[in-house]
Amino acid sequence: MxxxxxxxxxxxxxxxxxxxxxxxxxxxxxxxxxxxxxxxxxxxxxxxxxxxxxxxxxxxxxxxxxxxxxxxxxxxxxxxxxxxxxxxxxxxxxxxxxxxxxxxxxxxxxxxxxxxxxxxxxxxxEVSLHQRMRLYRLGELTVPHPVPPGRARVAGEADRKLLARWYEEFCAAVGEAAVQDPENWADERVRRGGVMFWQDPDGAPVAMAGTAPKVAGQVRVAGVYTPEHLRGRGYAGAVTVEVSRAALESGAEEVLLFTDLANPTSNGLYQRIGYRPVSDFAVYDFG
Missing domain, CATH: 3.40.630 (Aminopeptidase)
Structure with missing residues (x-):
């Protein structure tokens, strides 16, 4: 052709x-x-x-x-x-x-x-710029200090309802329509162990981070979310470190993530963890 x-x-x-x-x-x-x-x-x-x-x-x-x-x-x-x-x-x-x-x-x-x-x-x-994004690639993984109390764990069968609700809340927080049905999204993540929680010392989940399936040696971190009333305590950074570490241990050659350039907090956080800019992307809506 x-x-x-x-x-x-x-x-x-x-x-x-x-x-x-x-x-x-x-x-x-x-x-x-x-x-x-x-x-x-x-x-x-x-x-x-x-x-x-x-x-x-x-x-x-x-x-x-x-x-x-x-x-x-x-x-x-x-x-x-x-x-x-x-x-x-x-x-x-x-x-x-x-x-x-x-x-x-x-x-x-x-x-x-x-x-x-x-x-x-x-x-x-009508054409409008909806979002500017930056693609990052993980360099040397760095654990930010202090690490909040608690630990990471993989979301399981008992977490399906919470995962579906947090997926909807995450989409609303970033101003996007849900790409998938929340229940189906949760089912698929549970099936392949695709989401990690950070849980507090009492065992309550306080933040999540997920990964897309590994393809061509790359894994993309996605769906990093902390409920609004729990933000500012280091939970997102802690769970992103652990989900990134798990991706590396699974054999990923590249660990990637996108950020919204309008959010300086998340961009600064990921760079402190060890993510380095690759290129900038843009999303346009057509009326």
Whole structure:
């Protein structure tokens, strides 16, 4: 296919057959594509909503290899790998011409801005910057002191209701709609041991941190949450250290996480733990 032509499919296996090697070649910037496709492959096409996912692959020069890729799990924004301004405009035109109801875009800062601008010009949609994010990679894990009283433990069967409630509270706290059904989210985390609690000396959970499945040697920390009345006591830092340590012990070659750049507290915390900036991302909403 020509280098300016996107191949579109709704089949995750076909998408990975075409783009999997490309995504695995740079697991850090492609962490979301890798973990979302793994979830879709293992748990079915409707895990993120009621509509089928959509995928796209852009061939390299002269049709050789893969230059870029995107995925979309409606109604959530499209997630793009890095594109030039021209490539972003070509993709926006293709999706607009086909009448795709794109609700927004998430990508590295420059790619997201280029696609959002092209979408506005092509469709007349209102475009607004929803969030600026930073991707971090763990360097040397450092335990912040003092460590709060208590200990870490993996969330289990008895914690399902609390996990579901905290997932909803976390989404509300960061101003995002829940990507998955809270009960299903909790079930999947319990099944694979994907969430750690920090519990106080009496055994009550006071903070949580989760991880996405390990794919291509990378694990992404996600869902770090402390209820509002328990914040400022070091619980989030303590549980993030332990979930990061567990990821390393599982054999992860890279441990990653995203932060909201509007939150200086979390950005400072993760850097004290040992996380180092990789690149900046942006999320745009389309009216």
């Amino acid at each position: 020509p280098s300016d032509d996107w191949y579109l499919t709704d089949d995750v296996e076909e998408f990975l057959a075409r783009a999997g090697e490309f995504l695995r070649s740079r697991p850090a910037p492609h962490t979301v594509h890798l973990t979302v496709t793994e979830n879709l492959r293992m748990r079915g096409a409707r895990v993120y909503g009621d509509a089928d996912p959509e995928f796209g692959v852009l061939a390299g020069e002269d049709g050789a290899g893969v230059r870029a890729a995107f995925l979309r799990t409606p109604p959530h924004p499209a997630f793009l790998t890095a594109l030039t301004e021209k490539e972003a405009a070509v993709l926006a035109a293709r999706l607009a011409d086909e009448g795709r109801a794109v609700s927004g875009v998430t990508a590295d800062r420059d790619t997201a801005a280029a696609f959002a601008g092209a979408w506005r010009r092509l469709t007349g949609a």
